[in-house]
Amino acid sequence: MTFEIEINNKPVKVKRGETILEVLNRIGIKVPTLCSMKDFVPTGMCRLCVVELEGRDMLIPACSFKVEEWMKIKTHSPRVVLARKTIIELLLANHPDDCLYCERNGNCELQQHAEDMHVRERRITGQKNTTFLDRSSIALIHEPSKCILCGRCIRVCTEQMGVSVLSFIRRGVATSVRPALEKPINSSNCVFCGQCLKVCPTAALSDRVNFSEMQVFFHDPHKKMAVTYSPAVSAIIAEYFGFKTSKNVNAVIQNILRKIGFEIVFDTSLATDIMIVEMCGDFIKRLRENGPFPMFSSSCPAWVKYVEQTHEGLIKNLCTSKSFSQISGVVAKHVIARQKSLLPEDIYLVSILPCTAAKFEASRPQMTLMGISDVDSVITVREFIRMIKMYGIDVDRIVAEIEEKEVASTASVAGKLVNISGGTTEVFLKALSHFLVGKPFAANFSVPRMINKDYKEFQVEIGDYKLGIAVINGLSNVNVLIQQLSNRDDVHFVEVMACTNGCMGGGGLPLSWSKEAEKRSIKSLLEWAEEDTVKWVHHNTLLKDVYDNYLNAPMPSEFHERLHTYFVKREVLI
Amino acid sequence: MATFADLDSTQIYRRHVTVPSIKVGMGTCGTIAGANRTFEAIQQYLSERSISANCVRVGCLGLCSLEPLVEVHLPGRCRLLLKNVHHSEVFPILDDLFHQILPEEYAFAQYRDEALSPWNNVPFVEELPFFSLQNRVVLANCGKINPFDIEEYLSAGGYKAFQKAISVYTSAEVCDLIEESGLRGRSGGGFPTGRKWKSVLYSNAAQKYVICNAEESDPGAFMDRAIIEGDPHRVLEGISIAAYAVGATKAYIYIRTEYTIAIQTLEQAIRQAREKGLLGQNILNSGFSLDISIKKCPGAFVCGEETALIASIEGKRGMPETKPPYPSAQGLFKKPTVVNNVETFANVPAIIQNGPAWFAAIGTAQSKGTKIFAISGKTKYTGVVEVNMGTTLRKIIFDIIGGIKDNKRLRAIFLGGPIGHCLTESEMDIPIGFDELRQAGLSMGSGGMVVLDEDNCIVDTLRYFSHFMQHQSCGKCIPCREGTRRLSEIFDKLTRKPDPLYKSAPIERIKAIMQLEPLADVMRTTSLCGLGQSAATPVLSALQKFKSDFEEHLYERKCSANVCKQLRSYSISPKACTGCGVCVPKCPTEAIKGSLRSTYYIIEELCISCGKCVDACKFNAILIQ
Amino acid sequence: MHDDNIDSLLKTYPAGRQEYLIPALQEIQHRWGFISEEAVKKLAEYLRVPSSVIYGVATFYNQFRFVRQGKYHFQICYGTACYLFGTSTLLEELESMLGIKDGEISDDGLFSLEVAGCLGGCAQAPVVAVNGEFYTHVTLHQLRQIVENIRLEENLR
């Protein structure tokens, strides 16, 4: 039903049930907001979006009021503007004057609001909350003194991820956002998915930036700098910088990385192919030994940690293969190194991913064997973008060229697909069919159908095997299945990715990454996969070469230990 | 299943007792004043002297400052009220009384009864303005019946209204009656109760709830506690009628944990009502079922706000939600819910029993019935009084409650505590009533009245209130969370010497004062709930009325009430100082210099006016200005 | 021992319902004087409420403590009436005498301090309670006496 209301003295057609904010957005009037998030029920916490109703003394928040016939709204009357400005000034009065040194400088919603409202004076002053800085975790930094208590992180962590690490504690000015019993983040149940920091308007939550640490090694004469990046990174960078040379994006990225100073540059595709082979190996072994089923994918470190802390009983169901990022480390330090006659410890490997949890994964003790870590440093796409800027690289002018072909640059489409929810399942099933029955996979399943679905279950037939498959993204959606598992034996393989839509919605993406940008970058990835010639993992000719020459045969080998890992129960407060 | 015929029992006000009857006021005030020990002492006395007598605990008459209050009814004599009966005095007092000697010092009043012989020189209750000027409707039974015994409530006519409601009227008719009576919410807002009930009655939901709001945590308010402690069944009866009227089968009483006695009283009352079949399934064969549970609030002022209260019952942080939706549409567990105040419910039985016209005849045009106030601070008596709407504050303060203590001058009244208005002597003649007060730019508040005399400092009291609000803000919305803190800092600055470490302090003070009003206005107009919206009310109203007090603190750094310790300046009188040096180590800032056996002096810049040296000096040598 | 009791206490509530969180916390606090980490863990499992939420709820309200109570638990009323009659001075004195602040416990475990809202004795302000026993019209002198007496008694023991 539509009716008319008055906004800033002009009639506007509205639909019943719309909030004032939705109407204003639609007709192109911006009111500032801090606490509201698209697709979440409004809480009305920040009061920044207040508007004036004619004839009323009280101002009302546009985000949490629905339109009604009698409304005559003023969005920028002097009272409203003053109120909003005062609210921002109140926040700033309790905020460290730290912008120049801040992780979010230039990219901060609070800063932006202060600028938009022309706050130019410390009018309101007084005591500030002094809180410690939680740097306990390898992935996430929590700086409560910069928190404006908008509650977005809590809602994402609870409603979207289903992890509930953070909660408001205490009240009044003593309110803060902390894990249970105020434990450091590192000993909490945080899975480091980074979704919270993506929605945080300030630098209260940020990821630990590794690149200054890493930079040191550029000057180390004993280290060769190597870098691996997933094709998803290319897609995101292309979208971020808006370059259209779609076919040569990979070349552009490689070029950028070389200009920055990396000597060995390769993407994660080969490692992905190896991961898929190892997954098949694990699965076939389970088929022979009758379980345990279902086998859960384990390439998402956030999901792995979630299982370790919440579902001890399911640890044995996690596929023991390392993730492609970690396998890239094996490729760099054992394959490429051998090719180049280097020792594993001569190589410093950086892995660029859209993921914050991978920082944590790389630091797991299981990922270091005899003092040699698979991956020395994980940096997010965000950090990569910053590096590009810091090293003065003018992306637009980079000529697409590949200077040198690395061994690892021939690979199947798998590398492009595994970052999207459903992708791992598609390439895994195709490969499984080959290894299990020696025939191409016949069932009708492909990744694009999974996009924007968070849960899907289906049956496939491979030879005589009838297999139940589930694909899940968004950690909060996994519990429905887990609860059913105790009395179900028809599920054999489950792919879980913690973030919505998989890594393409990961915690390491540029901040303020829009849904549209996400969609477009997924589309690019799928298009590139379409153009690829090697459609099947086992068609990767390089793979055979790698296994034969460097890693020996697939399963029982000395390299099994390098390609596989194990999981342990974690004692944290749930 | 019991019926009302069975429920009729003994008379409580027996004029002719055969053995002495003693009643001890054992509400919270009484208990804190030591009524338990008084009670034990009386029992000990009775057993030691082998005297047979009835000794029972009752709720309170509302004379908190006279607690422990004991009523003694000797056979043939008028009932006598004794004040401040501490346990050590019990034996001599009772010795006197049982020998028919009046313990004059303790006698406070007596109840007139022509058939009984009065005590000499003891005023009759109706001669005391404290009683004669009140109209005790809701408090009728308080201090008279034993709140732990349902029989006494029944014989005082209790539960008749409930029976009438469920057997004579439909739900809609009960709502109509309440609406006709003009009853308005007693928590301060004055929302028409009947209208609220109707919107719940007519909302379509399988499950509905009634919540009795007994949170009452604004400092200085204790009316609801007095009602519950003195007459719990009246509240239960009101809740039951409301539940019937809106079609709810489950009710909650949300009460502060600190109210231990009130909680015990309620628990016992609910148990007894269940035993009598007045709660439970198919009550008195009417087909109506109701269960009442008590929920204890673990301490947060904001949980008095209805949406926060509901969140708290649901096991969450007590943070208010945006309204609409109102609880009457989407309340507890998202179901339609009536939330009313204790006093509102306690008014209901009498309305049903006596009819809406009776109720509407009391009070003013828009505000019907009576209102209960809790008065604390610097008045002669402190306690709980019930007056007709339309009574003036002057009558309450100067007549009923005896005026200001020690004949001092009234400075201000805070009506409604830390979220209420501040009134001066000149506003004493405004009649009490929702609209009457609103027209005068004031508001009724819940009924807490804090009275300040000339010894109290307005600025310091506001500092206290603003600190209270700062700690009570739930922290959800920015204007309230950050605003209350800045307000309280402004008052800190006003009541403190300049901080030598903070050079710009003088400018900050003046800047801060200039911001006071605009800041308060943003808090009022943009905060999410009533707490933030009214957090600055006392400040704003005091700012107009006590301008000179602010100016004095601001410009002269002086507190003429001599309350703001940190504004005092300290010096040592060279004449009186013996040079003993005792004060030196006591001073936290080492502001006292000098050498032993000569006179000492205070370095003003270092002194933080803590007053420790004054306590230390045995020769009164330290002067305060 | 402690945990067994928590288990049996929890059984008195229906599992998996957040609305019983506050009553359960109150009961735990009542029995053990504070909420232990173990208790939070068990509550979380039993009521199926994340422990972060439990901690968030518990710290919202005045009543709950996460540290043990001292052998002598001081409650000092900071309500309006008491404030008007000089509680702030009493509090300062008490803090310096005991060496602890609101919500803390002294190193020897003897004293803990809680600044309370109105204790209900406004007419007898200021009010201080030690282990639930009330002292009314308290003066500085009386307060010192109370603390000294406790210290004396403890030393004799």
Ligand SMILES: Cc1cc2nc3c(=O)[nH]c(=O)nc-3n(C[C@H](O)[C@H](O)[C@H](O)COP(=O)(O)O)c2cc1C
């Ligand atoms: C900050 C705040 C505190 C409140 N405290 C109480 C309270 O202690 N007791 C109460 O009955 N109502 C209190 N209220 C009012 C309630 O929200 C609600 O309006 C009331 O219980 C309705 O009852 P009534 O219609 O009978 O007055 C408070 C409101 C606010 C905004």
Ligand code: SF4
């Ligand atoms: S979070 Fe934003 S406002 Fe705060 S210091 Fe950083 S950039 Fe500045």
Ligand code: SF4
């Ligand atoms: S904007 Fe101003 S404060 Fe910030 S860096 Fe530039 S000159 Fe400095």
Ligand code: SF4
């Ligand atoms: S990183 Fe993920 S799990 Fe950790 S707090 Fe943020 S949203 Fe929650």
Ligand code: SF4
């Ligand atoms: S940490 Fe960030 S997202 Fe979370 S409440 Fe604070 S400001 Fe908001």
Ligand code: SF4
């Ligand atoms: S879904 Fe991808 S980005 Fe998200 S946590 Fe898992 S691996 Fe990292």
Ligand code: SF4
């Ligand atoms: S006004 Fe204050 S108490 Fe009310 S919701 Fe906002 S912060 Fe909480």
Ligand code: SF4
């Ligand atoms: S008042 Fe306090 S600070 Fe000032 S001189 Fe005396 S002891 Fe020292």
Ligand code: SF4
């Ligand atoms: S205690 Fe009194 S007499 Fe002794 S030095 Fe101090 S001021 Fe002088």
Ligand code: FES
């Ligand atoms: S965006 Fe509307 S209140 Fe925060």
Ligand code: FES
């Ligand atoms: S004597 Fe009853 S409230 Fe004080």
Ligand code: FES
């Ligand atoms: S203010 Fe202290 S007892 Fe009420």
